[in-house]
Amino acid sequence: MKKQASCNTTQQCRKRILAIRDAMEILSGKWKFHILGTLLLNDKMRFMDLLREVDGIAAKMLSKELHDMEMNQLITRRVLDTKPVTVEYELTEYGRSVEPIINEIAGWGMLYRKGVVVE
Amino acid sequence: MKKQASCNTTQQCRKRILAIRDAMEILSGKWKFHILGTLLLNDKMRFMDLLREVDGIAAKMLSKELHDMEMNQLITRRVLDTKPVTVEYELTEYGRSVEPIINEIAGWGMLYRKGVVVE
DNA sequence: GTAACTGGTTACCTTTTGGAAACTACCCAG
DNA sequence: CTGGGTAGTTTCCAAAAGGTAACCAGTTAC
Numbered sequence: 001m002k003k004q005a006s007c008n009t010t011q012q013c014r015k016r017i018l019a020i021r022d023a024m025e026i027l028s029g030k031w032k033f034h035i036l037g038t039l040l041l042n043d044k045m046r047f048m049d050l051l052r053e054v055d056g057i058a059a060k061m062l063s064k065e066l067h068d069m070e071m072n073q074l075i076t077r078r079v080l081d082t083k084p085v086t087v088e089y090e091l092t093e094y095g096r097s098v099e100p101i102i103n104e105i106a107g108w109g110m111l112y113r114k115g116v117v118v119e
Numbered sequence: 120m121k122k123q124a125s126c127n128t129t130q131q132c133r134k135r136i137l138a139i140r141d142a143m144e145i146l147s148g149k150w151k152f153h154i155l156g157t158l159l160l161n162d163k164m165r166f167m168d169l170l171r172e173v174d175g176i177a178a179k180m181l182s183k184e185l186h187d188m189e190m191n192q193l194i195t196r197r198v199l200d201t202k203p204v205t206v207e208y209e210l211t212e213y214g215r216s217v218e219p220i221i222n223e224i225a226g227w228g229m230l231y232r233k234g235v236v237v238e
Numbered sequence: 239g240t241a242a243c244t245g246g247t248t249a250c251c252t253t254t255t256g257g258a259a260a261c262t263a264c265c266c267a268g
Numbered sequence: 269c270t271g272g273g274t275a276g277t278t279t280c281c282a283a284a285a286g287g288t289a290a291c292c293a294g295t296t297a298c
Contacts (some may be wrong), residue, residue: 017174019228020152031141046274055136058257063276082263084274097230101223107222109138166245177287182246203244203295
């Protein structure tokens with residue numbers, strides 16, 4: 001009896017594959033989950049705050065990632081006319097919807113660290 | 120009142136950051152979620168089945184990703200001594216624990232596609 | 239014996255990602 | 269008028285990721 005690949009041909013499955021691909025396109029990279037995770041805990045943050053808080057990130061990467069995420073409607077950028085200009089970054093409602101993913105990933109990573117399931 | 124970055128210094132937060140970093144190290148890349156997702160639906164699959172099923176992947180990438188995932192205990196590889204040798208790949212219990220992450224990501228991707236939250 | 243299937247590997251190349259350091263420009267305090 | 273803080277951009281480079289195509293070795297069907 002030939003094991004017939006049944007997924008990938010059904011409509012549901014195709015939709016799922018596309019959904020995963022889309023999500024990864026928006027959320028992939030070394031820093032996005034860290035930036036989003038930080039913004040989930042501190043709801044308004046300035047550029048320099050993020051630079052200090054997101055451990056190890058360079059200004060260039062932070063700038064680029066913030067720009068990408070603004071394009072994808074995950075965050076908003078607001079320039080305040082304070083004496084030294086300050087810029088506030090904040091999650092959109094949409095950006096906050098990433099929280100369950102981050103929680104799952106963090107939970108899974110902790111499972112891995114503890115080696116609970118591994119042998 | 121200075122907005123003091125409070126995360127990143129607490130023990131819980133550091134653990135969370137490390138967990139996310141670990142998880143992404145194991146699960147990042149263009150193909151892992153697709154391969155895992157396919158294996159979740161068809162519990163035992165041969166190399167050629169996966170090659171046909173995971174849309175667009177090249178043999179080299181599939182080979183490399185399967186090897187990585189075997190190293191990380193997400194899947195098992197078993198060679199059967201059939202006439203043309205066949206190799207079965209199967210998720211470990213640990214590999215199956217990725218399911219909730221995939222579900223969250225797929226769900227989120229569909230939300231994005233529909234544009235429910237975006238304006 | 240030759241084509242096609244199994245499960246890969248190898249070589250070569252392009253693109254993407256990410257990092258370091260320097261630089262800009264504006265404002266304020268001393 | 270110098271140093272430091274704001275928020276970045278620019279340049280230059282190295283490494284990683286990913287793709288194409290060819291190849292290999294064994295088996296079986298024609």
